[in-house]
């Protein structure tokens with residue numbers, strides 16, 4: 001490896017700027033290559049960030065011996081094959097969430113990580129938000145006591161991005177795998193990664209993508225097709241852990257809700273904590289309840305900060321300065337939970353682990 005970590009980006013779509021900007025701001029990194037099926041899109045990003053090498057075939061990019069590491073930011077259906085190919089080519093890989101489409105793929109990535117000895121970091125960017133870092137510190141110091149309950153919602157009234165997001169063969173599912181992965185992982189991580197015991201979930205296809213709705217602006221991917229949608233509108237679940245703790249979650253792309261909602265709450269024997277919509281702590285001192293409001297620049301997830309912290313952490317892990325806090329094993333566990341919820345919803349039964 002040269003003095004700087006040479007990084008390549010696979011997939012130069014919507015989210016790629018968050019990674020590219022953060023790599024560009026890291027003095028230990030040299031942006032070396034970009035790859036996208038859409039050559040013009042890749043060329044535009046290369047020009048924007050001054051990146052010398054442009055590919056449309058990711059395998060050709062991975063054959064470059066100068067390349068040290070890649071970010072995988074493509075459709076979910078390609079995450080497994082690309083990260084395995086990267087690891088087998090001797091490159092470190094940061095895979096944007098979700099890790100992949102199913103548990104089998106996750107286990108294959110885990111095996112590739114072990115045989116390569118390279119870093120595989122799962123892009124659970126919300127772990128790297130300042131509010132999550134502060135929350136973790138308070139939790140690790142015992143402020144909440146044992147956490148026995150968590151509750152998370154990520155509800156969009158009208159927020160199915162369409163395109164590949166709405167095509168189950170390319171995405172693996174709808175709001176559960178796209179949004180649920182963030183909030184379930186965040187709760188699970190802050191709860192101390194307890195082992196999952198059972199999952200009981202429901203998925204609903206009732207409203208579709210609500211493409212009929214007028215006078216309401218929402219993000220739609222460039223290839224939005226009002227007729228094309230094979231993913232769920234809503235998913236909910238109760239996840240029970242071996243230590244007796246439980247997590248209740250609901251997520252939607254379409255719902256007759258009064259407003260969008262993002263909440264992440266954790267409850268312990270000594271205190272509570274809300275991470276979203278803004279970080280706050282709940283304590284009981286001298287027989288009095290305290291709601292504690294940390295004084296911070298941002299109490300909610302700040303994407304610029306979160307992605308920069310995530311990329312800096314990945315770079316440090318690649319350079320051998322630290323172990324990643326978001327390893328492939330966590331991706332495997334999350335895929336078990338997400339796939340368990342889908343399976344439970346489809347079969348209308350509780351799923352027991354290990355399956």
Ligand SMILES: NC(=O)c1ccc[n+]([C@@H]2O[C@H](COP(=O)([O-])OP(=O)(O)OC[C@H]3O[C@@H](n4cnc5c(N)ncnc54)[C@H](O)[C@@H]3O)[C@@H](O)[C@H]2O)c1
Nearest residue numbers: 011012013014015035036037038073074075076096097098
């Ligand atoms: N906060 C987050 O962590 C966050 C936010 C948004 C998206 N994402 C994830 O990022 C990934 C990409 O999402 P997006 O919104 O940028 O989608 P996008 O459609 O805007 O971009 C994806 C890009 O991948 C390219 N691509 C697809 N298959 C390819 C292949 N075989 N080889 C090379 N390029 C290929 C496409 O041409 C496209 O340019 C998804 O996995 C999504 O879940 C994460």
